[in-house]
Amino acid sequence: MSESSSTRPARPGSPRLTRGGTLALCALPVVLLLVVAVFVPLPFSLTQPGETANVLGKHGGKPVISVEGAEGATGKAADKGRLLSVTIAATLPDAKVRLPDVVRAWFRDDRAVMPRDAVYPGGGDTEDAERRIDKEMKDSQRAAVTAALRQVHRSPKDVHVKLRLGDVGGPSAGLFFALGIVDKLDGNGAGPGGLTGGRTVAGTGTIDAKGEVGAVGGVPLKMQAARRDGARYFLIPRSQCGEAGSLTPKGLRLVPVGTLKGALDALKEIRTGGEVPGC
Known part of the structure; x- marks a missing residue:
């Protein structure tokens, strides 16, 4: 007669776990990890569409762009349209972003979760x-002035440009600073109506002293800010057409540009009803 298999009896005095107890014991580390994840700050920043600023208008009661020392540089042909520089708003480096914040932002179209190092490269505190950010803005402004004056063949010895844009920082307003300076100088010969032809055009992009336009972060959220504030056209660095195309808000047209001259050419097509380039 063969011996049947059976459960070995527990030793006297030894604890015996039920199936439920075993599962609970195994689940305990997972629960602890979830608790830690909920309450421990994560290395992310939460971002959303920020403010827009008309570089042809005023900020804090003063002109964003003031040009002195050049004949015809004081708005002789005032532009009745708007050139909107756009921004994103982000949590500060010191902000404690936790898992519930990330989950809530993940399911909203007007929020984005970005690695903190992508928003604030270089680390450090606020x-x-x-x-x-302040240094990047100042460097961007100097490059914008140089690029704009080169474009309209003016000398910095004869023209003094002052730029004001409140607390906005970083380099991404460079392109629109340069466009605004050209508009103020009327150096492209646009005449009455200026560069915009009375339209509202928004956009973003860094610029260097030679007029080359570079990529920036947060483009999808910046497009939302632009459409919210009435823009119909959005100038975008050419290299970022691919990533932005499917996220473009309804009613907003992307216009790729690679240089300051290219941006001026695109604005000419916009104001004259010509063939506006697209992504």
Whole structure:
């Protein structure tokens, strides 16, 4: 007669776990990890569409762009349209972003979760980030002035440009600063109506002293800000057409540009009803 298999009896005095108890014990580390994930800050920033600023208008009661020392540079042919520089708003480097914040933002079209290092490269605290952002803005403004004056064949010895844009930082307003300076100088010969022809055009992009336009972050959210504030056209660095195309808000047309001259050519097509380039 063969011996049948059976459960070995527990030793006297030893604890015996039920199936439910075993599962609970195994689940305990997972629960602890979830609790930690909920309450421990994560290395992310939460972003959303920010403010727009008309570089042809005023900010804080003063002109965003003031040009002095050049004949015809004080708005002789005032542009009745708007050139909107766009921004994103982001949590500060010191902000504690936790898992529930990330989950909520993930399911909203007007929010984005980005690695903190992508929003604030270089690390550090809020004070460090503010210093870097301020430096980037000043460098961007100098490059925009140089590129604009080169475009209209003016000398910085004869023209003084002052730029004001409140607390906005970073380099991504460079292209629109340059466009605004050209508009103020009327150097492209646009005449009455200026560069926009009375339209509202928004956009973003860095610029260097030679007039080359570079990529920026947060384009999808910036497009939302542009459409929210009435823009119908959005100038975007040519290299970013692919990533932005499917996320373009209804009623907004993307216009790719690679240089300051290319942006001026695109604006000419917009105001004259010509063949506007697209992504």
